[in-house]
Amino acid sequence: MKLFGFVISALVVLSVFGNNCCCAEKVRYDNHTVYKVLIENENQLTIVKHLSTLAKGYNLWKPFHGIGSDAHIMVSPKMKNAFDSLMELNGFEKEILVENVQSLIDEESSSFERDATFGWTSYHGLDKIYAWIDEIIEENSDLITPFTIGKSYEGRDIRGIKISAKEGNPGIFIETNVHAREWITSATVTYFINELLNSDRAEIKNLRENIDWYIIPVYNVDGFVYSHEKDRMWRKTRQPVKGSDCIGADANRNFDSHWMENGGALSDPCAETFAGPKPFSEPEAQALADFVTKIEDKINIYLSFHSYGQYLLCPYGHSATDFPSNYEDLLAIGKSAADAIKKPYGTQFTYGSTGSVLYVASGTSVDWMFNERNIKVGWTFEFRDKGRYGFVLPATHIKPNAKEAVEGVIALVQKSSDLGYLKNKRVN
Ligand SMILES: [Zn+2]
Missing domain, CATH: 3.30.70.340 (Metallocarboxypeptidase-like)
Incomplete structure (x- = not known):
């Protein structure tokens, strides 16, 4: 020793x-x-x-x-x-x-923003993604209502869109790119939005017409911009930490649900999974929590997109041995999604609770929504790959990854509906 x-x-x-x-x-x-x-x-x-x-x-x-x-x-x-x-x-x-x-x-970098118009053969920065969001809002004013959950530490708007074809639909919330370097997540969600708006496929039309979608394509806006302009490997927020030279916290360890329990986050400000000095210390986490609290009764499913590792992860994150009371249902939903994801290209995803399948992670957004906001279907997607490229997944993977994700979401929604989780009036 x-x-x-x-x-x-x-x-x-x-x-x-x-x-x-x-x-x-x-x-x-x-x-x-x-x-x-x-x-x-x-x-x-x-x-x-x-x-x-x-x-x-x-x-x-x-x-x-x-x-x-x-x-x-x-x-x-x-x-x-x-x-x-x-x-x-x-x-x-x-x-x-x-x-x-x-x-x-x-x-x-050599292929960055190669698309003449917004597309999915290269990655895009925040300005281009927001410009595209503005375009689709204008073109689909009958379907899309824009919203802003609040401002980031550096004062950027954290924007989202609601896609709704009619009154009274159940709701699904998707939050993407909380971890700045996971660029495949916002690239995938914009592809998904485009499919929702334009696809003639019956399964996707069903999602468009019968679900209200609340989607934040880039949640950790400061970190995302920093990952483009300064450091491709940036993960956390950009708020300075008192008494430390290290900057930012892991916003996905900053929610007030079993915060810092069971070693599921770290108190060292220099660690990638620094939980923040206290729950909701990060304005981004607080803004999202406040926003969802206001529309809680409209949300049946909560999804958070991440990379990498090819996992589908449900609550709980804070424990490897404790499981939610509806875990059997969640496993059935996870299996449906994993089976569907595998269909287009044979890509294998492992599913199960975060704590038991991957690692203990406390204070995550999905767990908070599940425990504190009674949203009983919550999944973290960990997209491609398994480490060959990791966070720097070549842009040629965007479309295949996005197609798999679309299949996964279709199956996840279908199974959740079969099991009664899309009922409009949820019983507390
Ligand atoms: Zn992540």
């Missing part, structure tokens, strides 16, 4: 020098490598936990849920030797997922 202590101290000291460049320039990820490491014992778990809180030189891509799980960790070139030694000394099994993150980012 002495040696372990020494290596950890060395990592802390080295990490100061393992910093990415800062300030005005874009952060570069030349020769940053993403490793998948298997956690097989307590000692290894302690080490990975520690690495995940080091802001400099390390970045956790996929969190872990204890012994038997794996973590995906991006390591800067300056930290690679120390990382390799640490892995070897402690008997870690590891493999490389992404050799050089910057080369993926360069490829992505």
Whole structure:
């Protein structure tokens, strides 16, 4: 353990020098490598936990849920030797997922906003997405009502649209891109909106005519803009944290439902899953909670789009051993969605409760809606892939991923309806 202590101290000291460049320039990820490491014992778990809180030189891509799980960790070139030694000394099994993150980012940048008009062969920034939202609002004024849930820390409007063909429909809320670097999520939801508005397919017409949709295409607007302009790997909000040099919190750990319980978030402001100094410290989380509270009785299903890992996750997030009373129904819904997602391209999604299937995550929006707002069907989608590209999923995946998501949502809604969750007047 002495040696372990020494290596950890060395990592802390080295990490100061393992910093990415800062300030005005874009952060570069030349020769940053993403490793998948298997956690097989307590000692290894302690080490990975520690690495995940080091802001400099390390970045956790996929969190872990204890012994038997794996973590995906991006390591800067300056930290690679120390990382390799640490892995070897402690008997870690590891493999490389992404050799050089910057080369993926360069490829992505070369096709950025390539579409002459708004489309789904390249990724788009916030301005372009909002301009497209304005266009569809104008073209579909009979169907779409715009709304704003509030302002982000940096003062941007957090915009949404309601798509409603008639009075009295049950409602589904979709919130997307709370984690800034998960660009595939807003690309997918805009595709989904386009299908809802224009498709002649009977299943989609049914969704258009008989459901009210409340959709926020980019929820963490500040983080999203920052991920485009400064740091492609940015995840959190952009509100400074008192007493720390690290910025932002994980808005999806900031909701006041089992906040910070069971290790499902971290109190270290430099961690990617920093829960914030207190529940609803982030204006974005507070704004969403306030908005949904006002329309709670109109919402039957709550969906949150994320990447990556190919999971469908329902409550609870705060516990790996505690399950909601309607868990059997939720599993039936999850199975329907996973089966449907698999149909177009054979892509496999794993479904089940967040805590038992992926990792304990407390204070998430889906859990808050479920526990505090009586929205009894709540799902987190973790889209493509399983780590080959991770957050920098090539734009060629947008359409296939979106098509799978459309199939998944159709099946999820159908099964929820079959099980009685789309009744207009929900009984409390
Ligand atoms: Zn996410």
